[in-house]
Amino acid sequence: MSWSSVSIAEIQQAEGRGTPVLGRLLRKRSGAVGLVMLIVPLVAGLCAPLLVRIEGQDPNTMHTDLLDPDGGRPLGAFGGVSADHWLGVVPVTGVDLFAQIVYGIRSSLFIAFGASILSIAFAAVLGTAIGYFGGWLNAVAGRVIDFMFGFPGLMFVIAVMAIVPPEMPRGLVLVLVLAFFGWTVPARIIGAQAGAVNARAFVEAARATGAPPWQIIRREMLPHLFGLVVVLFAMSLPGNVSVVAGLSFLGVGLRGDVPDLGKLLSDSLPWIYSGADVWYMIFPGAVVFLIVFGATLAGDALRDVLDVRTEDAA
Amino acid sequence: MSEPILEMTDVSKRYRTAGGFGRGRKGFLAVDGVSLHVERGEALGLVGESGSGKSTLARMANGLVVPTSGTVRTDGQDVARLGRRGLRRLRRNVAMVFQDPLASLNPLQTVRQTLENVFRAHGETTSTAELVALLESVGLGADYLGRYPHEASGGQLQRVAVARALALKPDLIIADEPTSALDVSVRAQILNLLADLQRDQGISFLHVSHDLAVIRLYSDRVAVMQRGRIVETGPSDEIFRSPQHPCTRALVEATPEAELPA
Ligand SMILES: Nc1ncnc2c1ncn2[C@@H]1O[C@H](COP(=O)(O)OP(=O)(O)OP(=O)(O)O)[C@@H](O)[C@H]1O
Numbered sequence A: 001m002s003w004s005s006v007s008i009a010e011i012q013q014a015e016g017r018g019t020p021v022l023g024r025l026l027r028k029r030s031g032a033v034g035l036v037m038l039i040v041p042l043v044a045g046l047c048a049p050l051l052v053r054i055e056g057q058d059p060n061t062m063h064t065d066l067l068d069p070d071g072g073r074p075l076g077a078f079g080g081v082s083a084d085h086w087l088g089v090v091p092v093t094g095v096d097l098f099a100q101i102v103y104g105i106r107s108s109l110f111i112a113f114g115a116s117i118l119s120i121a122f123a124a125v126l127g128t129a130i131g132y133f134g135g136w137l138n139a140v141a142g143r144v145i146d147f148m149f150g151f152p153g154l155m156f157v158i159a160v161m162a163i164v165p166p167e168m169p170r171g172l173v174l175v176l177v178l179a180f181f182g183w184t185v186p187a188r189i190i191g192a193q194a195g196a197v198n199a200r201a202f203v204e205a206a207r208a209t210g211a212p213p214w215q216i217i218r219r220e221m222l223p224h225l226f227g228l229v230v231v232l233f234a235m236s237l238p239g240n241v242s243v244v245a246g247l248s249f250l251g252v253g254l255r256g257d258v259p260d261l262g263k264l265l266s267d268s269l270p271w272i273y274s275g276a277d278v279w280y281m282i283f284p285g286a287v288v289f290l291i292v293f294g295a296t297l298a299g300d301a302l303r304d305v306l307d308v309r310t311e312d313a314a
Numbered sequence B: 001m002s003e004p005i006l007e008m009t010d011v012s013k014r015y016r017t018a019g020g021f022g023r024g025r026k027g028f029l030a031v032d033g034v035s036l037h038v039e040r041g042e043a044l045g046l047v048g049e050s051g052s053g054k055s056t057l058a059r060m061a062n063g064l065v066v067p068t069s070g071t072v073r074t075d076g077q078d079v080a081r082l083g084r085r086g087l088r089r090l091r092r093n094v095a096m097v098f099q100d101p102l103a104s105l106n107p108l109q110t111v112r113q114t115l116e117n118v119f120r121a122h123g124e125t126t127s128t129a130e131l132v133a134l135l136e137s138v139g140l141g142a143d144y145l146g147r148y149p150h151e152a153s154g155g156q157l158q159r160v161a162v163a164r165a166l167a168l169k170p171d172l173i174i175a176d177e178p179t180s181a182l183d184v185s186v187r188a189q190i191l192n193l194l195a196d197l198q199r200d201q202g203i204s205f206l207h208v209s210h211d212l213a214v215i216r217l218y219s220d221r222v223a224v225m226q227r228g229r230i231v232e233t234g235p236s237d238e239i240f241r242s243p244q245h246p247c248t249r250a251l252v253e254a255t256p257e258a259e260l261p262a
């Protein structure tokens, strides 16, 4: 009897309701560290209004009394860190930096999550269809994806964001544009995996019982693709967080008055060049680093725990 | 005499081979103008060396493989003329058992889920009592309902696969080398189970094997395949006693009496 047709991971997944994935993820050091690095800023972003209330501040009040009248540099050490202002204040305007950062996490992550959910959901539907129907759908989708690869996506995103009419909601446009460029690689990976599942004997056996297509997709194929979809989602998050930050950094991200991590970084540039207030960059920079690095670590660990392969098989 | 449960007339299958020029572009002719029939209640054995097209031919009976030419009539219907729904209805009456039981059962489904899905495929529900009865008919206890495939042996899994085939009370079972992945010790058990089904329930069988000894004991008639064609047919005993075609002779010589299952 050969057991090669079933992987250890599938046996674990079958028994998996006993050992939850989260437990196995946390037992891996990189998984636990990554998850904490991701979740702390995430919770901070979600609870932004509450945290800022606890701090006793708001994101808009200008505390000009805390600034050096000559040049607008925050007074005191670490960019004006104090019991009232946990991460100091922003130079020139004097608004609370902690409030700016937690609200900034909120908008950045909201957009990154939105874009990842949209692109991976589309990739999952298309990839499953490619794997099940194969044939011309596979050929057409493959050509479209090749075309998208040859397309200077980031340039296009920057160009689109630069010409978005002011009356359109920039956040929504950003989500759509990022999702538009984010589905291709995941769709190809899911498509290849779905094709492999579709070729397995138990799918043919289900077909031989007269099972309709939807039942085969839903009961036979999707459970074997679920782990891959989750991992691809986790892996697409950090990329979207950095692109959102990058776009705001370039001044084509969110609207000027919406707090945003990339915009904080961009605004902090002159202060770091002159060395007048390095903390203005270090605090938001550290948060971006935490989110991106944490999401990457957690995504990789999740991939190992679920034992899914994410190399582009086509 | 009533119409055969399965009647294939001059069927061929040419597989398209990927990206070929010259010879390859024509594809590969896996089945080449084959005619055969299975009478109701009969077990027809299909033997032949590896790659001779047995699995391809067997899969044309329930539309899993679409013939390039020729007609297949199964259960009184022209398979090529059945639409999607018609084909699904046909598969109610024509079940299949595969070679590797572990591969042909979804590793993420319990035996209960696997069996329930067969009823679900045809918009039916079933009771636990029915499922238990189904398992008992293949010699398994009710405790197997909650098991995953990796929690049972090959022989037990093949019994589950037979239960899945029996679930909708088929008229014909296509068994594609149902014992060749199993330990020698459990082969006879599975073969006896299938033989009982033929005798007690009147189910017809198309039994694919590369082992003539198995076919001789468990089939009424034999068809011998070589390179996509049927080279010899006849009653099992006769074929075994006086093989006419060189290919059949080679198969007979390759099955020493000592290895015959009891
Ligand atoms: N989907 C396919 N595409 C291309 N060629 C195929 C395909 N399926 C089978 N073939 C080829 O057709 C021929 C017959 O295959 P088939 O599986 O029917 O033989 P078989 O008699 O069942 O062999 P075995 O005893 O090894 O199971 C083989 O040469 C095989 O390589």
Ligand SMILES: [Mg+2]
Binding pocket: B054, B055, B056, B176
């Ligand atoms: Mg075969």
